[in-house]
Amino acid sequence: MNYRFYNARILTMETTDIITGELWVQDDKILYVGEGGDVAVICQSLSLESIVWDREIDCNGNLLMPGFKNAHTHSAMTFLRSYADDLPLQDWLTKQVFPMEAKLNGEMIYHLTKLAVLEYLTSGITSIFDMYLTPETTAKACVEMGMRCVQVGAVSGQENFEQSLKTMEERYHSLNDFDPLHSYFIGFHAEYTCSKALLEQVAEMAHRYQVPVFAHISETKAEVEGCKQRYGMSPVKLFDSIGMFEYGGGGYHCVWMDAEDMDIFAKRNLSVVTNPGSNTKLASGIAPISEYLKRGINVAIGTDGPASNNCLDMFREMFLVTGLAKLREEDAAAVDALEVLKMATVNGAKAMNLPDTDVLAAGKQADIIMIDLHQPNMQPLNNIAKNLVYSGSKSNVKMTMIRGRILYENGQFAKETDVEAIYRKANEIIRDLS
Numbered sequence: 001m002n003y004r005f006y007n008a009r010i011l012t013m014e015t016t017d018i019i020t021g022e023l024w025v026q027d028d029k030i031l032y033v034g035e036g037g038d039v040a041v042i043c044q045s046l047s048l049e050s051i052v053w054d055r056e057i058d059c060n061g062n063l064l065m066p067g068f069k070n071a072h073t074h075s076a077m078t079f080l081r082s083y084a085d086d087l088p089l090q091d092w093l094t095k096q097v098f099p100m101e102a103k104l105n106g107e108m109i110y111h112l113t114k115l116a117v118l119e120y121l122t123s124g125i126t127s128i129f130d131m132y133l134t135p136e137t138t139a140k141a142c143v144e145m146g147m148r149c150v151q152v153g154a155v156s157g158q159e160n161f162e163q164s165l166k167t168m169e170e171r172y173h174s175l176n177d178f179d180p181l182h183s184y185f186i187g188f189h190a191e192y193t194c195s196k197a198l199l200e201q202v203a204e205m206a207h208r209y210q211v212p213v214f215a216h217i218s219e220t221k222a223e224v225e226g227c228k229q230r231y232g233m234s235p236v237k238l239f240d241s242i243g244m245f246e247y248g249g250g251g252y253h254c255v256w257m258d259a260e261d262m263d264i265f266a267k268r269n270l271s272v273v274t275n276p277g278s279n280t281k282l283a284s285g286i287a288p289i290s291e292y293l294k295r296g297i298n299v300a301i302g303t304d305g306p307a308s309n310n311c312l313d314m315f316r317e318m319f320l321v322t323g324l325a326k327l328r329e330e331d332a333a334a335v336d337a338l339e340v341l342k343m344a345t346v347n348g349a350k351a352m353n354l355p356d357t358d359v360l361a362a363g364k365q366a367d368i369i370m371i372d373l374h375q376p377n378m379q380p381l382n383n384i385a386k387n388l389v390y391s392g393s394k395s396n397v398k399m400t401m402i403r404g405r406i407l408y409e410n411g412q413f414a415k416e417t418d419v420e421a422i423y424r425k426a427n428e429i430i431r432d433l434s
Helices: 039-045 075-080 089-101 106-122 135-145 165-174 196-209 221-231 235-241 259-268 276-281 289-294 314-329 337-351 384-390 419-433
Strands: 002-011 018-026 029-034 055-058 063-066 068-073 125-130 148-152 182-187 213-217 249-253 271-274 298-301 368-371 397-402 405-409
Touching (some): 002 384, 075 089, 075 106, 075 135, 106 135, 106 405, 106 419, 125 135, 125 337, 135 148, 135 182, 165 182, 165 196, 196 213, 235 259, 249 259, 259 289, 276 314, 289 314, 298 314, 298 337, 314 337, 314 384
Parallel strands (some): 002 063, 148 182, 182 213, 213 249, 249 271, 271 298
Antiparallel strands (some): 002 018, 018 029, 063 368, 368 397, 397 405
């Protein structure tokens, strides 16, 4: 379909300046971003004879911007939302989460992922970086719902996790050709759930295909201390010593990294995906975001799963990134809000290898959100970009478009989405598992 958005404020994220004008979408791509004007003249500049609009949308001065990239999540963990709260991480994982996950099957994960996608859309999230069981059914759910999804392997020694390197390799081939909305990275769960031999095999696979690797890294102090007891070094140093990140990648959480760990991340051009909501709720600590930025490390933002957060809300995560950094550094100027907005969009696209979704520009994918500025929390319009981080909320998301399809608009999901059926199925699954 062809869309013309006019009378819009536009934050392209090529810069954080806001322009007033129009944005055109043709099929799945952005055709034009600019001040607008005579349609015939613009068409001529685009080497088009003419264009027929399927829909013209008056933005009424509202803001168009790139969709948020949720760079770390476990979507199907919606079934554990508020199930195992107020526990330390290791007890939460080993006594509550792992036993329940062992009861899941692919069909359940398919339906539970759909529930998560609904929440992503209401938060203006247009791409997710998912790590979970049965990636095939996660891919199917996301593609059916229109959600752009990158998945990462979860090789682990835990019984309920993907154990077979051979299976991950097969998925690397099959799921990268599954659909234009979907791609797949190799990865592992964490150092503490893998033997060194298994880690070395993952590293060998990364070398064979010359691809990046992602994993949970240095999430808790106990994790780092345990690794030092086993190997005499931190997780980051261990991974670097076996060549895990020769072709890039990165880590989720990265709360307890020392200066040498950070230097390795900078040297290897690795991405940090910070998850402040989850780390706060599980008392894992506050990531040293300011130090990462000083070293030029790419920092993206994830929600983590809905069991540990418990919501999939990028507005809350953005505020926590800057708010917790200010507390940690005892400096109200630490981690500027504009830098956080970049983390949630451009940097996330970089970490997920989605360069066509980072900014609003001609030729890029039409992954666009509209922010309602006609609400009290967005007024007055002193600094719209910073206001998104400091006072924006999911209630301000007026529209979410992915690959040229409007999937959420004015509080309503696309008409082909049976929302109540998704809710019913999720609750049926919980009853069956209990």
